[in-house]
Amino acid sequence: MGYRLGIDVGGTNTDAVVLDEEHRVLAKAKTPVSRDVVSGIRAVVAEVLQKSGVDPAAVTHAMLGTTQVTNAIIERRGLAPVAILRLGAPATRAVGPLAAWPSDLREKVEGPSAILPGGVEYDGRPISAFDAEAVRRFVREALDQGFRAFAVTGVFSPVRNDDELHAAEIIEHEAGGEAVLSLSYEIGSVGLLERENAAVLNAAVSGVAARVTEAFRAALESLDVRAELFLSQNDGTLMSLDYARRYPILTVACGPTNSIRGAAFLSRRRDAVVVDVGGTSTDVGVLVSGFPRESAVAVEIGGVRTNFRMPDLISIGLGGGSRVRLEAGELRVGPESVGSAILEEAQVFGGRTLTMTDVVVARGMASLGDPKRVTAEAGLLEAAFRKAVAMVEEAVDRIKTSAAPVPVVAVGGGSILLPDRLEGASEIDRPEHYEVANAIGAAIAQVSGTVDRIFSLEQRSREAALSEARESAFAEAVRAGADPKTVEVIEVEEVPLAYLPGNAVRVKVKAAGRLRGVEVS
Amino acid sequence: MRWIHPEDLEALAVGAAILGTGGGGDPFIGKLMAQEAMRETGPVALIAPEELEDEALVLPTAMMGAPTVMIEKVPEGMEAYRALRAEERRLGRKADATSPIECGGVNSQIPFAIAARAGIPVVDGDGMGRAFPELQMETFHVYGVAGTPAVVADERGAVVTVETPDNFRLEWLARGVTIRMGGHAHLVDYPMSGRDFKRTAVRGTISMGLAIGRAIQEARLRGRHPVDAVLEATRDSIYGHGVRLFEGKVTDVERRTREGFAVGRALLRGLGPDQGSGLEIRFQNENLVALRDGEPVATVPDLISVLDSETGMAVTTERIRYGQRVTVIGIPTPEIMRSEAALRVWGPRAFGYDLPFVPLELRFRDQYRRWGVPRDKEHYLVA
Numbered sequence: 009m010g011y012r013l014g015i016d017v018g019g020t021n022t023d024a025v026v027l028d029e030e031h032r033v034l035a036k037a038k039t040p041v042s043r044d045v046v047s048g049i050r051a052v053v054a055e056v057l058q059k060s061g062v063d064p065a066a067v068t069h070a071m072l073g074t075t076q077v078t079n080a081i082i083e084r085r086g087l088a089p090v091a092i093l094r095l096g097a098p099a100t101r102a103v104g105p106l107a108a109w110p111s112d113l114r115e116k117v118e119g120p121s122a123i124l125p126g127g128v129e130y131d132g133r134p135i136s137a138f139d140a141e142a143v144r145r146f147v148r149e150a151l152d153q154g155f156r157a158f159a160v161t162g163v164f165s166p167v168r169n170d171d172e173l174h175a176a177e178i179i180e181h182e183a184g185g186e187a188v189l190s191l192s193y194e195i196g197s198v199g200l201l202e203r204e205n206a207a208v209l210n211a212a213v214s215g216v217a218a219r220v221t222e223a224f225r226a227a228l229e230s231l232d233v234r235a236e237l238f239l240s241q242n243d244g245t246l247m248s249l250d251y252a253r254r255y256p257i258l259t260v261a262c263g264p265t266n267s268i269r270g271a272a273f274l275s276r277r278r279d280a281v282v283v284d285v286g287g288t289s290t291d292v293g294v295l296v297s298g299f300p301r302e303s304a305v306a307v308e309i310g311g312v313r314t315n316f317r318m319p320d321l322i323s324i325g326l327g328g329g330s331r332v333r334l335e336a337g338e339l340r341v342g343p344e345s346v347g348s349a350i351l352e353e354a355q356v357f358g359g360r361t362l363t364m365t366d367v368v369v370a371r372g373m374a375s376l377g378d379p380k381r382v383t384a385e386a387g388l389l390e391a392a393f394r395k396a397v398a399m400v401e402e403a404v405d406r407i408k409t410s411a412a413p414v415p416v417v418a419v420g421g422g423s424i425l426l427p428d429r430l431e432g433a434s435e436i437d438r439p440e441h442y443e444v445a446n447a448i449g450a451a452i453a454q455v456s457g458t459v460d461r462i463f464s465l466e467q468r469s470r471e472a473a474l475s476e477a478r479e480s481a482f483a484e485a486v487r488a489g490a491d492p493k494t495v496e497v498i499e500v501e502e503v504p505l506a507y508l509p510g511n512a513v514r515v516k517v518k519a520a521g522r523l524r525g526v527e528v529s
Numbered sequence: 530m531r532w533i534h535p536e537d538l539e540a541l542a543v544g545a546a547i548l549g550t551g552g553g554g555d556p557f558i559g560k561l562m563a564q565e566a567m568r569e570t571g572p573v574a575l576i577a578p579e580e581l582e583d584e585a586l587v588l589p590t591a592m593m594g595a596p597t598v599m600i601e602k603v604p605e606g607m608e609a610y611r612a613l614r615a616e617e618r619r620l621g622r623k624a625d626a627t628s629p630i631e632c633g634g635v636n637s638q639i640p641f642a643i644a645a646r647a648g649i650p651v652v653d654g655d656g657m658g659r660a661f662p663e664l665q666m667e668t669f670h671v672y673g674v675a676g677t678p679a680v681v682a683d684e685r686g687a688v689v690t691v692e693t694p695d696n697f698r699l700e701w702l703a704r705g706v707t708i709r710m711g712g713h714a715h716l717v718d719y720p721m722s723g724r725d726f727k728r729t730a731v732r733g734t735i736s737m738g739l740a741i742g743r744a745i746q747e748a749r750l751r752g753r754h755p756v757d758a759v760l761e762a763t764r765d766s767i768y769g770h771g772v773r774l775f776e777g778k779v780t781d782v783e784r785r786t787r788e789g790f791a792v793g794r795a796l797l798r799g800l801g802p803d804q805g806s807g808l809e810i811r812f813q814n815e816n817l818v819a820l821r822d823g824e825p826v827a828t829v830p831d832l833i834s835v836l837d838s839e840t841g842m843a844v845t846t847e848r849i850r851y852g853q854r855v856t857v858i859g860i861p862t863p864e865i866m867r868s869e870a871a872l873r874v875w876g877p878r879a880f881g882y883d884l885p886f887v888p889l890e891l892r893f894r895d896q897y898r899r900w901g902v903p904r905d906k907e908h909y910l911v912a
Binding site for chain 2: 408410
């Protein structure tokens with residue numbers, strides 16, 4: 009018998025679950041995030057192991073979703089300076105690396121940079137010949153100056169990655185295994201500056217990633233858990249710790265993604281809108297074929313535009329801890345929240361702040377604390393409730409792709425706020441274990457592969473291009489650790505290039521499958 | 530004459546996206562290009578068309594091709610500069626100024642990058658007063674300026690001079706060259722005298738983009754409604770007061786590709802004052818026609834722009850999608866865009882719609898009587 013551990017370190021709480029081979033939840037626990045993160049993980053894992061009675065040695069897989077990398081970028085903490093190499097000269101010189109970065113982040117991250125020959129056109133033809141000698145000179149100088157983190161970006165590397173790989177070889181050779189390498193084609197999609205930004209951020213957080221993965225391993229070892237370890241990433245799939253150390257940036261939005269995946273699993277739905285209500289905010293995302301829909305626009309992280317895969321989310325400042333107040337005769341709900349201080353500040357717990365939790369307890373929708381302590385009059389409570397519902401309804405409507413009513417799955421500790429009916433929703437699903445959907449999402453994650461390329465249709469048919477993209481995505485998923493027998497294509501997107509006669513098309517394909525070596529019913 | 534600094538281009542990018550009427554390419558990269566050039570060489574002079582000598586040589590500059598390619602193969606930065614120099618050699622004299630051919634979208638920014646490199650001013654005027662997809666859709670063309678000799682240049686130093694007997698051939702050949710250059714290229718076309726520029730250009734269009742962008746930035750700082758700010762910012766220009774056409778929610782978007790154009794329509798359901806009504810927007814890269822409950826309320830060449838109801842930022846035809854809360858505005862196009870000859874090139878019929886062009890000032894005459902119109906549009910207010 010093998011068991012799985014799912015752990016999610018969020019903004020407020022660290023959650024954990026133990027699942028058996030049939031993916032049944034044997035135990036779950038929640039604890040406030042500790043300052044050092046690790047002791048929180050250890051505490052909550054110890055609790056679920058004890059509750060479930062599972063022998064730590066019988067845990068075969070442990071999955072962690074963490075916001076540590078995101079926080080490092082937002083707080084500009086623990087970042088490494090990065091040597092930045094761009095391949096595409098003479099093209100791309102008009103805008104240098106890090107051009108639109110906030111200056112405080114740029115100061116921490118910017119190392120030497122160069123724009124050297126290489127890169128290809130949208131149809132794969134070279135722009136200029138790769139200059140190995142120039143790359144070697146750049147790398148040696150950067151190493152001599154003490155830089156160890158490298159980010160490499162080639163023009164249209166999502167179409168052809170030869171030059172990025174060639175540069176990587178040179179860096180590895182020169183650094184003798186001491187360098188941290190971030191190759192853009194493995195991280196982002198078409199859009200050079202955004203992809204380069206993502207590659208640079210990825211290299212900059214390499215130290216953070218090494219510490220997080222080490223701490224994760226140590227925390228579990230101290231509890232005698234010797235499982236295979238994984239981190240969950242933005243698209244709802246897993247990566248090994250080794251892979252996570254190389255591509256830590258891909259964990260940036262795994263929290264909401266895990267909730268969406270967990271909601272899918274718990275509700276047995278493949279297509280739905282997921283509303284995840286926390287203490288401070290509500291994330292609304294879309295489940296398409298069992299995975300979160302990806303954002304189609306550049307997403308900013310710490311003030312930097314990036315284009316790697318991120319879930320399409322609408323976040324609103326509404327949660328269990330949201331403050332409710334009248335200001336100049338106008339009722340306001342959030343975005344301010346008492347956050348993790350809810351047990352001291354909310355009225356039902358004896359505090360003085362009127363929160364959304366007080367509103368739903370007073371309305372009899374949940375039993376927590378003492379409803380008699382809520383001082384606000386019924387009219388105000390009713391108005392606050394209606395306002396909160398309208399906020400969620402608008403977010404649900406904004407994220408849908410058509411007017412047809414869709415099922416809504418409500419998860420997260422704060423989802424007790426939600427009524428049984430919502431405008432635009434065909435039904436509301438409140439699955440069991442909703443409050444730890446994120447940890448469950450981490451525990452049940454699959455592995456995937458994605459291809460995002462521009463294909464010229466001058467020399468081949470559309471069908472040939474599509475099938476090549478499908479095969480590449482399939483191979484990627486297998487390379488990432490998926491069992492080939494379970495891999496399926498879950499997303500195909502085709503966008504013709506505008507303002508050009510129709511001979512080029514951007515194709516995006518994603519495939520995913522179960523982890524090799526995990527038996528599931 | 531006034532100086533344009535790198536930070537001014539932030540506002541211009543915001544405003545030019547609205548003048549792009551749903552198309553025109555994202556000004557973001559153009560802005561970064563121009564800012565980097567200006568950081569090396571200093572601010573760029575923006576001059577009014579009236580400041581041009583009659584005998585001055587104006588060489589309009591632009592980027593052409595697929596925005597999807599430009600965001601990946603970022604330009605080298607000297608393409609249009611080389612095109613400009615090649616054109617100067619061809620014509621045997623130096624350029625006195627450059628100008629946009631298109632003030633909506635990315636091409637509002639490109640001339641500033643070139644002007645910084647070449648040390649010449651940008652003239653505050655263009656050939657569209659908005660965005661259009663093709664090179665002959667220019668007032669320069671309508672009023673008899675030859676588009677050629679034109680020069681198309683890429684990042685590797687290739688420079689192609691195009692000479693054609695008419696401007697349609699220019700569009701066709703230059704686009705073919707652009708594909709061979711990797712999907713996007715830079716060009717200099719419609720070389721003309723100061724006299725011709727004053728006669729044929731849509732004037733003050735860069736100022737207009739700047740004013741709209743600043744209005745949004747200030748509205749944000751002061752907690753004012755950005756859409757109102759945009760409408761007001763258009764008032765003291767040759768366009769005239771913008772009009773709120775519809776406030777609603779996007780309920781359906783249909784898109785397909787025809788010969789390299791993104792063709793389709795967006796359906797909106799009314800919210801607030803427009804509750805109970807519907808609006809349909811038809812587009813071909815740019816928004817062309819707006820129909821309220823089946824009746825046209827605005828048509829090309831008047832500007833139809835879709836703004837995010839909350840932020841006032843432009844929503845392009847590539848990005849519009851179900852569920853967005855948007856406010857659709859109309860901005861009356863300048864008179865020079867409305868002559869019979871001009872409407873033959875870009876009136877509703879030129880885009881395949883069997884509709885007459887009815888100016889916004891006529892459709893919303895009561896409102897325009899209250900707001901007032903630019904002097905050359907006063908005839909619309911007479912019953």
